[in-house]
Amino acid sequence: MKKILLMIGNIALYLGIFYAVLFLLRATYQWEATTGFARFLDYNPAMFMAVLSGSILLLYMLLFRLKKSIWPGQGQTLFQASRFKRISFKNTVFMFGMGLAGCLFSIGLMEIDLVARNFPSIPGLVNDMLRSDSIVFVILGVGLLGPIYEEILFRGLIYNHLRSVMPMIAAIIVQAAVYAYFQPSLSLSAIGLGSGIIYAILCIRLSSIWAPIILQTSAMSLIFIAKYVGFYETVDKLGEGMLYVITIVSLLSLLAGTVYVWRNGNGETRNPVQGKSIPTSGGL
Template identity: 25%
Template sequence: MKRYTMRHAWLDLIGYAFLIGGSFILAKLCVAIVQNRMQESFSWDGLNVNAATILGVLLSLSMLAVVTRQEKKSSLWEFSGFRRIGMRQTGLFIGLGMLLSLMFGYILQLDILGQLAVSHERKVTSELTSGSILIVWMTAGVLAPLLEEIMLRGIVLRTLRHVYSLATAVVAQAILFALLHTHPFQMAYAFLLGLLFAWAALRAKSLWASVLMHIAFNSTTILIIHAIREYESAELLVGSTILAILLIGTGLFPASKKPQGKAL
């Protein structure tokens, strides 16, 4: 792999940041132009955020794929560290993501954070009601986590490891992940999640681990919370917790070895 100097590493990361930022700005402009043509009166407050996010993610991934192919001479998936993982590991990391989301939900229900928890709940509620639940899930539950993992646990972490210690690289990408979230409570737990997602990717030696864990976390937050509010049933919360524990247990339980018969 390319041997980085500290200067080259940070120049690379700044370039990737501008590329992704530019992709999202272009996506918002495209969606705004379309909405302006379709509506008699258009304001930026009425911008379709979900459409802009989906287009921004797709543009970002396309641009990253072109850059890594041209500059790094490898595909985006190879450069980011995607490696095949087994079914048991898949269940483990999905279960961990689900359980983490449910644990944060339990903490919020305890009302120990006061007004901070209330403002966070309002923010989540406004995001959930910003469009169809399926669109919100596809946007915030799948596409956004995929892009964040490729950028942070893939490109940023792997690049910083060339010039810093592993611990420094892991903490740095977690800080960057926290800064992407604007709410104070989100920033706090995003930093912790950034550390855990990095642990998952490093433990499995594959970015698929952190991608699955991140998607499971966001999807559980979106779908389970929406279902609980819609049907007002605590059984969904209990059932989801049991499912998460079973998935984790399946992933941690050692695989049985078939007894070897005697050779004839």
């Protein structure tokens, strides 16, 4: 029971910091002294994500530093707790390839007429973020800082706390469900549930959070860069049939890559409730 209460308390603290920073950022729209800053964020929604994610990460770092000073010898840094371990060049390239597949899968969903009409929030998110004054702002906020924060929170902190009180598969599913809950629409939540499971498997079996970070940052950055340079229009000219082929092949590539890592990775395999897990350096 003590472990469960500790797990709930820690996760509540992480999410509480998120909501507190989100509230403060939104409050800047009401304060006269921060009118210019709020206007900048309003015109650049990607920078809102950058400021939100960056601020929370700094607070998480301070929180873990405080814990480490209170419990010397037992406390961890944020990066230690989140499984920031070296990943091989081979795995880095493999994750980038999966990120490219994720990018093409997303573009296919946005360009297929049937999907775009019934799930407008998917292309809507991309178009909204590209309202920013510069593509650099978009890459910084939605391509880098946002995904890094998500991976640290969900695959690093939340998963590890869940893992301390439940089997690995259950922890993977629960963290993915929490991740899906925080997506801005139902359709994005469905995608988030699947991607949350994939990200967790990669992190666990390669023993490093760098794996899902590389995948997600490369996928998100490429999605917005492709839109910015007009690649979507080029793909759209291929016709609906080819769009379906690209989308399905990309999805199958993502799933095949995940299965390959699951079978060949050498990360943790045992339930810490029954015995210690076996984290080792990732390698395929």
